Amino acid sequence: xxxxxxxxxxxxxxxSSLNAQKIDRKKVVQRHNIVNVKADTLSTLTVGNGKxxxxxxxxxxQSFPExxxxxxxxxxxxxxxxxxxxxxxxxxxxxxxxxxxxxxDGRKALYSVQLKEPERNKGAVEYFRxxxxxxxxxxxxxxxxxxxxxxxxxxxxxxxxxxxxxxxGIITSEFSLEGTPVKVWTASFQNxxxxxxxxxxxxxxxxKLKVFARYPSPTGQFLDDAAFYGNENDHSSKIVASQxxxxxxxHQLQSTDYYTQFNFTEGKLREAGKHxxxxxxxxxxxxxxxxxxxxxxxxxxxxxxxxxxxxxSTSGWKNFWESGAAVDFEGSTDPRANELERRVVLSEYxxxxxxxxxxxxxxxxxxxxxxYGKPHTEMHWWHGVHFALWGRPEIxxxxxxxxxxxxxxAKKLAERQGYKGVRWIKMSDNEGNESPSSVAAFLIWEQxxxxxxxxxxxxxxxxxxxxxxxKDLIFATADFMADFATYDKEKNRYNLGKGVIxxxxxxxxxxxxxxxxxxxxxxxxxxIAQEWKERLGQPRDKKWDDVINKLAPLPVQxxxxxxxxxxxxxxxxxxxxxxxxxxxxxxxxxxESQKLDKKIMKNTLxxxxxxxxxxxxWGWDFxxxxxxAARLGLPNKxxxxxxxxxxxxxxxxxxxxxxxxRLRIYLPGNGGVLTTVAMMxxxxxxxxxxxxxxxxxxxxxxxxxGFKKMP
Numbered sequence: 001x002x003x004x005x006x007x008x009x010x011x012x013x014x015x016s017s018l019n020a021q022k023i024d025r026k027k028v029v030q031r032h033n034i035v036n037v038k039a040d041t042l043s044t045l046t047v048g049n050g051k052x053x054x055x056x057x058x059x060x061x062q063s064f065p066e067x068x069x070x071x072x073x074x075x076x077x078x079x080x081x082x083x084x085x086x087x088x089x090x091x092x093x094x095x096x097x098x099x100x101x102x103x104x105d106g107r108k109a110l111y112s113v114q115l116k117e118p119e120r121n122k123g124a125v126e127y128f129r130x131x132x133x134x135x136x137x138x139x140x141x142x143x144x145x146x147x148x149x150x151x152x153x154x155x156x157x158x159x160x161x162x163x164x165x166x167x168x169g170i171i172t173s174e175f176s177l178e179g180t181p182v183k184v185w186t187a188s189f190q191n192x193x194x195x196x197x198x199x200x201x202x203x204x205x206x207x208k209l210k211v212f213a214r215y216p217s218p219t220g221q222f223l224d225d226a227a228f229y230g231n232e233n234d235h236s237s238k239i240v241a242s243q244x245x246x247x248x249x250x251h252q253l254q255s256t257d258y259y260t261q262f263n264f265t266e267g268k269l270r271e272a273g274k275h276x277x278x279x280x281x282x283x284x285x286x287x288x289x290x291x292x293x294x295x296x297x298x299x300x301x302x303x304x305x306x307x308x309x310x311x312x313s314t315s316g317w318k319n320f321w322e323s324g325a326a327v328d329f330e331g332s333t334d335p336r337a338n339e340l341e342r343r344v345v346l347s348e349y350x351x352x353x354x355x356x357x358x359x360x361x362x363x364x365x366x367x368x369x370x371x372y373g374k375p376h377t378e379m380h381w382w383h384g385v386h387f388a389l390w391g392r393p394e395i396x397x398x399x400x401x402x403x404x405x406x407x408x409x410a411k412k413l414a415e416r417q418g419y420k421g422v423r424w425i426k427m428s429d430n431e432g433n434e435s436p437s438s439v440a441a442f443l444i445w446e447q448x449x450x451x452x453x454x455x456x457x458x459x460x461x462x463x464x465x466x467x468x469x470x471k472d473l474i475f476a477t478a479d480f481m482a483d484f485a486t487y488d489k490e491k492n493r494y495n496l497g498k499g500v501i502x503x504x505x506x507x508x509x510x511x512x513x514x515x516x517x518x519x520x521x522x523x524x525x526x527x528i529a530q531e532w533k534e535r536l537g538q539p540r541d542k543k544w545d546d547v548i549n550k551l552a553p554l555p556v557q558x559x560x561x562x563x564x565x566x567x568x569x570x571x572x573x574x575x576x577x578x579x580x581x582x583x584x585x586x587x588x589x590x591x592e593s594q595k596l597d598k599k600i601m602k603n604t605l606x607x608x609x610x611x612x613x614x615x616x617x618w619g620w621d622f623x624x625x626x627x628x629a630a631r632l633g634l635p636n637k638x639x640x641x642x643x644x645x646x647x648x649x650x651x652x653x654x655x656x657x658x659x660x661x662r663l664r665i666y667l668p669g670n671g672g673v674l675t676t677v678a679m680m681x682x683x684x685x686x687x688x689x690x691x692x693x694x695x696x697x698x699x700x701x702x703x704x705x706g707f708k709k710m711p
Contacts, residue, residue: 085220
């Protein structure tokens with residue numbers, strides 16, 4: 001009888017595994033391949049590898065950068081490409097500092113803010129905000145000549161058909177010029193800052209199709225759209241080597257120089273104008289291949305062409321899609337299912353291309369500059385957490401290199417303000433050089449992110465090596481957090497603030513204390529830091545415990561959580577109901593804590609939903625609201641939040657989260673979608689049942705594999 005039972009168990013296990021069919025990942029990915037049939041400035045496509053990206057128009061290259069500059073611009077950016085304008089006035093960073101004593105405790109903390117006067121200090125502020133700035137490395141496009149000898153415009157192109165195969169990362173573009181077809185294949189190398197292209201057309205042999213390289217100037221503005229060709233005397237470019245199958249261009253700017261290495265089918269590279277170079281293929285061919293590599297140093301790599309890029313891209317993307325998690329919503333009757341799957345797949349692609357380096361990405365990735373190209377560490381949660389939840393922790397781990405590299409500067413920032421530990425810099429370049437900002441200087445919600453993200457890495461492996469690797473970062477972060485909390489003798493508690501601008505940035509630092517989200521996040525993160533102490537066999541930190549035990553309660557009034565304790569009119573004063581509804585992050589982004597009452601949070605969600613000015617929000621606010629609803633057991637509300645019909649919740653044809661005419665792409669929105677979907681599928685530590693964030697009414701048919709729970 002025992003043997004029969006064993007055989008029956010084995011049979012049933014096999015039967016079960018047959019029914020639990022694996023997801024056909026290739027099918028899921030490829031059903032969201034993007035097809036363009038016209039020149040839409042918001043539908044450009046990007047290839048890249050996480051550290052380098054190249055965005056193309058309908059020709060498969062960057063042939064018309066000025067036409068696209070107000071859309072999803074035709075950028076070429078890398079992690080290493082930075083520049084600074086000359087500091088002709090010899091400004092010192094200290095000239096951006098202003099002392100504050102928010103709590104009247106004798107602390108003269110120095111903050112780098114946007115001083116308006118005197119003129120000297122104002123100039124220093126502007127200089128250090130602009131410098132360093134991330135570079136647009138150059139436009140690489142197709143120069144087309146019509147029969148009358150005039151250069152073709154984008155309006156001259158007909159029979160447009162462009163497609164990206166997301167499974168391979170290869171773009172195929174077809175169009176005609178005056179009846180002559182052109183076909184272009186584009187792919188990015190996965191291990192270098194290099195793009196490969198193949199072009200097929202009779203125009204090549206006729207000398208009517210060439211490839212150009214054009215070097216724009218840095219704009220020095222908030223946004224750099226890769227198409228500013230002024231100030232041409234402020235930089236120089238020249239050919240330093242040229243052969244029949246290779247060419248090398250050196251581009252020199254104010255504080256940096258770099259190289260562009262061309263490998264190509266037989267032809268020649270020549271200078272055709274100031275900062276404008278042309279590769280002229282031999283008339284023997286109608287098919288040409290080339291690779292273009294950008295490098296901070298004279299590149300030493302061997303000769304490569306499109307075939308090499310194609311091989312690397314196909315292999316690299318196959319490995320990516322077959323790793324980690326996947327979800328398939330096919331067969332669902334909810335009309336939003338296919339769109340959610342589209343947003344998921346395209347967000348996976350975009351975040352892999354734009355955010356896979358060794359730094360927190362800038363909010364517009366490697367496409368065009370926003371905030372001068374600088375990363376914002378408070379956004380790192382939205383850029384990085386999803387990688388761990390989707391079973392790709394190695395990408396998140398790579399991003400965390402930034403914190404080791406900038407540790408000493410973060411420590412000096414804390415010391416400058418009289419605090420222990422490290423205060424992570426909100427807006428900086430990749431080396432942690434601070435940018436003056438009257439908002440960024442007072443934000444604190446970026447502080448616990450490193451604890452949250454490293455905790456995800458530890459949960460993924462339960463390997464003590466993770467604890468050893470990151471312990472110094474975690475403990476120094478917790479030291480600052482505990483020291484930053486201000487002791488209130490009268491109430492025998494610790495407050496966060498005054499001197500805080502919350503994630504909801506509308507509140508003034510001088511008046512604000514105990515924002516709900518930050519208090520909840522502080523509480524959870526300090527407790528996790530103590531767990532790290534215990535896991536490593538170390539004694540608990542007494543100061544951390546004192547703050548944990550006496551941290552101010554989440555502020556409540558009339559049965560709802562206030563955005564901040566200092567704003568009793570959180571839901572009656574119009575200004576306080578704009579920007580991020582961060583009060584909802586206290587349950588969603590942050591796990592449920594003993595401080596939190598879910599009934600009160602449900603009331604808070606209701607009042608936020610009803611009264612908030614949703615037109616004045618950002619792309620990650622909708623995923624944050626969805627996470628809150630999911631943890632409250634409201635899956636339909638969670639989906640409604642993800643699909644709220646608001647401009648900043650728009651996801652373009654190419655998958656980018658559109659905000660407005662200034663900020664046409666916004667990658668925190670993409671990361672938010674991925675984080676929220678992972679949470680709704682796999683759940684969180686206290687959740688029960690399968691797919692806890694989705695309705696159980698039969699409208700969703702779901703296959704999911706490889707996801708990790710949220711804390």
